[in-house]
Amino acid sequence: MSDAPPPIAATKLMKKLMAEHFLGLDRAAREGSPKVAWCTSVGPAELLHALGFLVYYPENHGALLGATRMASETIPVANAAGYSPDICSYLTADVGAFLKGVTPLTKAYGIKGVPRPDVLVFNTNQCRDVQDWFQWYGRHFGAPVIGVRTQRGVGPVLDSMVADVSRQIQYLVPALEQISGNKFDIDRLRETVGLSKQCTVMWRRVLEYGAKHPAQLSFFDHTIHMAPAVVLRGLPEAVTYYDTLLAELVERDKEGLAAVPGERFRLYWDGMPVWGRLRMLGDLMASLHTAIVASTYCNSWIFDAFDPADPFISMARAYLDLFIVRDEAFKERYILDHVALYGCHGVVFHDAKTCPNNSNNRYAMPQRLQDLHGVPTLVINGDLNDLRCFSDEQARTNLEAFVEQIEELAA
């Protein structure tokens, strides 16, 4: 097997930016200024930044608990406290970690705990669990929990839906003004929406390096380099990072570096990452000379609709355009389009036990892709964080057999 490509140098900058992000949140929470807002991954972060909040994302913390495999120790604590093993394992890992008094931020940045929130702001476009998750912390800290309730199962995104979500975002303003002590300024919001737009455009360009033959970045790279798009969206730091990363990717492209040396096959990943097994799965796919070149998950931080000229409406549209909000027909078309765009030989669906909203195999989509469109599909069972639901051996056999099958069909 050829050697792995050299590591991406921009990662150092990302680590620095992430350290500054978490240390800044920790300092703000201890000093009481600026105010700290907790936000769901596709919540109204642009508005929060515009009002001067530092924004903390518990879902990102959940992913960190998964990637460090601390989740295996913290999920049972939340289960014992009444949070079912069948609900979101970001929630159970995170609440369990809080109850246990541990966080991966300690080892990474020397921080004792997650930053105390002054307000928690959700958007149910991801799922209902985020509300229940934030309510737990709201009760614990005595902090207000406010948010946006987005339509689900959306086909065409109608103007009436956009208007509804836009109004809900605007209704948050008075409460957020009061908590932050800052007056809302539409020009400041235009600025943060503009920064989010820049970030999203650049993140899309990063992902499109997966469309090259061979792919220059894989899904496993994307799960690392998406961090600034997730936690620094709406800030200039994210733009700085993707500027640096894209400049490096241009150079790497000239050298013809491949994410998976000797790439033979290309796959699309649908569903959540298995955070605690990224290394194992990445190594396995490399050994099979197969690159996972695109994913629904990493594409979910592309928000084409952001428009500084019309910030509230465009935020609403961006939050509604999201894959997870859409109906089955949209999702099927979306995956097919990306399979074609990225030249994929098949689709791997990850059926995450505790994340039904990100498990798109459950209403026979794999069968439809295969039978109606001739796209080979595989379903592997697992979970984003709860490794009790994941079998290394079964995943290995499934993925190896899938690549064998694609090879046979290609022959």
Added chain:
Amino acid sequence: MVTGGVDIGASATKAALLNGKGALLGSAVLRSGVDFAASANKALQAALGEAELTAGEVGPIFACGYGRGNAAFAAATRTEIACHAAGAYHYFPRALTVVDIGGQDNKIIKVAAGGARTSFKMNRKCAAGTGAFLEEMALRLDLPLESLNDLAAGATEEASLGAYCTVFTATEVLAKIRAGVAVAALVKGLFRSVVKRVLEMDTLEGTVVMTGGVVAHNPHLAVMLAQEAGREVKLPPRPQLTGAIGAALLARRSLEQDAA
């Protein structure tokens, strides 16, 4: 040239040696135990002995199964999914659905008329409906494993068991024992449970072929699957050896491809 296959499964290790025409020259089935490498070696030696061959007279040997990475003598590895498909297709060369019931895994594999696999499914991280399920139930019922088939085949009644989980099925079985349900009826109910777990995994298309150790020892499962699915179910001559035979066939195919 003689080629070989070794299928190192969760419960049993199987070896098969085939001549260039695909005829079985020697084979062995042993318990896998905890030392997969030693089991693979033992199975190969036993198969060589039966075939009256030395290792030097055998060409490439392919390995499959959970322990496929533990056979140092293997020229290459393939998944048991590829090997069961190849083995079943060898005996029934047409469009197939292969139902492999193994010690801890069930697989349903679809094979096109030309022999290429088109899809497959494995059970989830749950042993309901696998060999481990029947082993556990035999233990609970204090029955030798080898007695299950005759009991199920001879049963005049059948107990209805509704639980999905092995442990909860055991609870149901205990309740029925207390209620005086005949052991044979319980065993037939357990077989029905295995068949249902298989049928809910995937649809069946083409000729249905059952493979693996569980059906080798419990052929009445094939009878019940045929009844439940309303279609004929075929068994290869040595169902438990299907994966090892498939591995040997794939080894031969690789030789032919190299030669071409």
